[in-house]
Amino acid sequence: MFDMKKVEIEWGGKTLTLETGRVARQADGAVIATYGETVVLCAVTAARTVKEGQDFFPLTVHYQEKFSAAGRIPGGFFKRERGATEKETLTSRLIDRPIRPLFPEGFYNEINVIAQVLSYDGESEPDIVAMIAASAALTISGVPFMGPIGAARVGYKDGEYQLNPSMEQVKEGDLDLVVAGTQDAVMMVESEAKELSEEVMLGAVMFAHRESQKVIDAIIRLAEQSAKEPWELAPVADKSEAMAKLKSLIGDDLAAAYKLTVKQDRQNAINEARTKARDALADLKESDPAQYLGTLKLVKKLEADVVRGAILKDGRRIDGRDTKTVRPIEAIVGFLPRTHGSALFTRGETQAICTTTLGTKDSEQMIDGLDGLSYSHFMLHYNFPPYSVGEVGRFGAPGRREVGHGKLAWRALHPVLPTKDEFPYTIRVLSDITESNGSSSMATVCGGSLSMMDAGVPLKRPVSGIAMGLILEGKDFAVISDILGDEDHLGDMDFKVAGTSEGITSLQMDIKIAGITEEIMKIALAQANEGRAHILGEMAKALDHTREELSAHAPRIETLQIDKSKIREVIGTGGKVIREIVAETGAKVDIDDEGLIKISSSDLSQIEAAKNWILGIVEEPEVGKVYTGKVVNLVDFGAFVNFMGGKDGLVHVSEIKNERVEKVSDALSEGQEVKVKVLEIDQRGKVRLSMRVVDQETGEELPDTRPPREPREGGDRGPRGDRGDRGRGPRRDGGGRGGDRDRGPRRDGERGDRGGDRDRGPRREGGRDEGPEPEFAPAFLQRDD
Incomplete structure (x- = not known):
């Protein structure tokens, strides 16, 4: 089939x-x-x-x-x-x-x-x-x-x-x-x-x-x-006569136009030459419309012959440069006051305003592709409005060309970015082309590099880019640096190279002819290296290193690593705890599955508050350390204070002040911020705090001036494990609870006496025997002493 x-x-x-x-x-x-x-x-x-x-x-x-x-x-x-x-x-x-x-x-x-x-x-x-x-x-x-x-x-x-x-x-x-x-x-x-x-x-x-x-x-x-049968193409008409006629009409005009170094003047002169050709061929338009249109199409070829011939024969380009010279460059950083980083990069008649914006993990770009969901923390967006070339045109969503140019600049800058661990920000570079006569994508590379350094992004090294061109006629060729728009349109190659002082970060080449050889590529790469080095030197005049401080308008991000077992405590049931931290402190808090927490805010005090709260949840309090807390509940015998974000401790009424406090509410109120010292943490995790030994203004520890308690009447009780002179003696293996205390038998079973030679007798293979329990006694009546 x-x-x-x-x-x-x-x-x-x-x-x-x-x-x-x-x-x-x-x-x-x-x-x-x-x-x-x-x-x-x-x-x-x-x-x-x-x-x-x-x-x-x-x-x-x-x-x-x-x-x-x-x-x-x-x-x-x-x-x-x-x-x-x-x-x-x-x-x-x-x-x-x-x-x-x-x-x-x-x-x-x-x-x-x-x-x-x-x-x-x-x-x-x-x-x-x-x-x-x-x-x-x-x-x-x-x-x-x-x-x-x-x-x-x-x-x-x-x-x-x-x-x-x-x-x-x-x-x-x-x-x-x-x-x-x-x-x-x-x-x-x-x-x-x-x-x-x-x-x-x-x-x-x-x-x-x-x-x-x-x-x-x-x-x-x-x-x-x-393969199917090849199409039959109409024979190509001989256009040599029409070309000769056109050259005699406007050849000199075009040659003069392409000697004008200012783009707008040059374009005006070229348009005048085209109008002159249309007027001269008006009779042909009436008699043979097809030949008329075909002749006008040759204007572009005549322009190419003028430009290409001057470069190959004389080494002279449209704006008067030789084949290797880069146009004048001016770079300005900090161009816009409220952005996180900005640069205005101008090279000849090509100009880009580049801005860098720093964001948190929430700002990462989500990409849904064949490999599943992924996230990008570096974005570069390129815009090319029609006014940049002095034209009227569509202004709206980016087209294929804008997406492609933006991705080229992205590839050039991506290799020198810090890792997310080194710089935990989402980075967006925006390039708005305001003038274009030459490679605006390479202007984006240069301006984007400067704007990121202005924003404080720690790049490995600055990146510059240059566009190379090619004029190829038979075996004769010329590689030209920093091409103009007309040289791009009328030439044979668009060869873009970006990189640092250490090497190439991106290479893109498009050919309009049937390809180029290894020899031409080698010359183009070497010439591009010289151009990139020159551009880097011009960029360094504006800024040669990353700024040490972020913009005052940029968010600050602090990272915190916690044990994975503590993640649930920080998030809380249904996210209750983390939402409360964000609501109370004003900082953004992100936590991943490995326990890496990123706290971000443009206000450092908010970051500190959120960090202390989280540390209070995951860290254990230290005895003898002073903390800042908040009174959360008053009781007759003292006040409960919340400290370290998630810990509560008791300040007994005797530990509020050195002098006697009759009523807790006279000294403290709910919501009051206090400084407390941890006195003791018992085996059950309950924390005993003191305010009286801490200066409530400075948080410094104070000497304990309260006199030690007088010993109670009857002498010191001594350590609880030995109960002093009460005479209980050891409880087991022959010890009674004190003196000759003897309770006698209990519940028809010999429990032995609790003093002297107490002998409980066997019970369950050696335990005490209290006698039989009622057969159907309720559970609360059954003893297990």
């Missing part, structure tokens, strides 16, 4: 299987990729016609994780998969970036690439599997795709590269790098690293590219069995 085709390879210690022909047969291309027990279905469909007047390539990639893949039911009210999560958005971009450049120029048919995770084994990450499935589905679909591509994840630990490590291995290692590429070149790189050198990073990229060749070979074998 099914004409199923399948290919299997052993790859990275697991079996990778690609199959087609059984599922989603009405799609142009559909492949199920299985790696371990992770299964991803990718289906590709393409429109056969192009909408009239369309002049762009409408490629849309959707990646979706089905909760059933991990045996889970989605959270929330609707209990179904809804809008794309951050991870789904990022993975969609991960698939899009390497395949988009591999469609031919002028191909404008709409294409949908939909990848769905159907099974997840908790080890093999589905993003790599989805990229492979998408590449295979496009290759067999018949659409003009100049692939296939392969993809691989690389880890690094103990000097060794790891192919497709599990997420647990990635956390334990120093690198999480994803690479996609064709047989000949690398197309895309995405990574997070723990301050690794350029040599290690380049080695990881090339290791991934080599290993991905096995995947490309498997896709080619599948295509040989199942």
